[in-house]
Amino acid sequence: MIEKTASHPDPWRAVDAQPSAETMAAALEVRGGTPSQVRLRRRYLKWLPVRARDRVLEVGCGTGVVARDLASLVGRGGVVTAVDTSATLLARARALSRRVPGGRIAFRRADGHRLPFADGRFDAVLAITVILHVEDPLRVVKEMARVARPGGRVGLQDQDFGLIGAAHPDRELTARILDGVAARIYPEPHSGRRLGALLRAAGLIGVRMLADVYQDTTLTPFSRNFLERRAENAVRFGIVDEAAAERWLDGFNALYAADNFVLTMQYFGAAGVKPAKARP
Numbered sequence: 001m002i003e004k005t006a007s008h009p010d011p012w013r014a015v016d017a018q019p020s021a022e023t024m025a026a027a028l029e030v031r032g033g034t035p036s037q038v039r040l041r042r043r044y045l046k047w048l049p050v051r052a053r054d055r056v057l058e059v060g061c062g063t064g065v066v067a068r069d070l071a072s073l074v075g076r077g078g079v080v081t082a083v084d085t086s087a088t089l090l091a092r093a094r095a096l097s098r099r100v101p102g103g104r105i106a107f108r109r110a111d112g113h114r115l116p117f118a119d120g121r122f123d124a125v126l127a128i129t130v131i132l133h134v135e136d137p138l139r140v141v142k143e144m145a146r147v148a149r150p151g152g153r154v155g156l157q158d159q160d161f162g163l164i165g166a167a168h169p170d171r172e173l174t175a176r177i178l179d180g181v182a183a184r185i186y187p188e189p190h191s192g193r194r195l196g197a198l199l200r201a202a203g204l205i206g207v208r209m210l211a212d213v214y215q216d217t218t219l220t221p222f223s224r225n226f227l228e229r230r231a232e233n234a235v236r237f238g239i240v241d242e243a244a245a246e247r248w249l250d251g252f253n254a255l256y257a258a259d260n261f262v263l264t265m266q267y268f269g270a271a272g273v274k275p276a277k278a279r280p
């Protein structure tokens with residue numbers, strides 16, 4: 001049964017238990033529509049690759065940003081199955097995918113640690129910005145490998161919170177907030193760079209990696225939301241006081257006003273192939 005509590009510091013572990021679940025759903029759509037994010041997501045899906053007529057499974061689909069792209073890549077001859085633990089996000093995903101062209105999308109409530117599918121059912125199985133959030137990443141990736149067909153692809157893409165490039169007049173404060181918050185929320189803040197090793201540990205072969213970067217010089221709503229949540233959490237975790245958090249955000253606003261705002265966030269994609277015969 002999918003029943004989680006709100007107690008873990010990472011709200012994405014248990015979206016339905018958060019008072020801000022609807023705001024989180026809206027934030028996924030804002031991120032999904034941000035041009036630099038669209039580019040890096042679609043580049044990754046083509047690189048994996050996802051092909052016409054594929055049967056694809058997406059684990060941790062959220063509001064369906066990736067699933068809608070997948071539907072257009074697999075076309076009418078393909079099928080997209082998309083699972084998530086959150087009923088709130090799935091309801092939003094179903095509503096937003098109603099008139100999407102391409103392959104059919106079937107949304108289903110399920111936990112990536114225990115996928116409710118038979119072995120070998122999918123041509124490609126992927127998880128985008130999910131592995132960072134799950135309790136047991138290796139178990140999730142092994143489940144993804146189990147439901148991929150022999151010769152099928154398993155793909156992961158994640159941010160790496162050790163690789164954020166933020167222009168700010170106070171470098172020490174910036175490092176304290178960004179590194180401190182990431183260390184308290186995620187068991188592995190450097191998840192991105194370790195995705196290839198995770199695929200190999202799950203028994204996949206021919207593992208490749210694709211580094212990419214989110215780049216923003218315009219203080220997009222996604223970047224603003226990211227920085228504001230980091231500031232809020234830095235106060236919540238006792239890393240800085242409210243005055244310092246406010247000073248930190250003011251620093252970004254001043255850079256933006258002078259046309260000097262810069263935020264980059266490194267993403268890593270990884271892909272592996274399920275061997276024809278499972279290793280003993």
Ligand SMILES: C[S@@+](CC[C@H](N)C(=O)[O-])C[C@H]1O[C@@H](n2cnc3c(N)ncnc32)[C@H](O)[C@@H]1O
Nearest residue numbers: 012060061062065084085086111112128129130
């Ligand atoms: C940051 S969101 C990414 C959503 C989507 N992949 C995207 O890129 O827009 C992380 C998602 O993983 C889901 N999630 C977290 N733990 C999960 C688990 N154990 N099994 C399946 N989904 C999970 C969350 O509910 C959330 O929708």
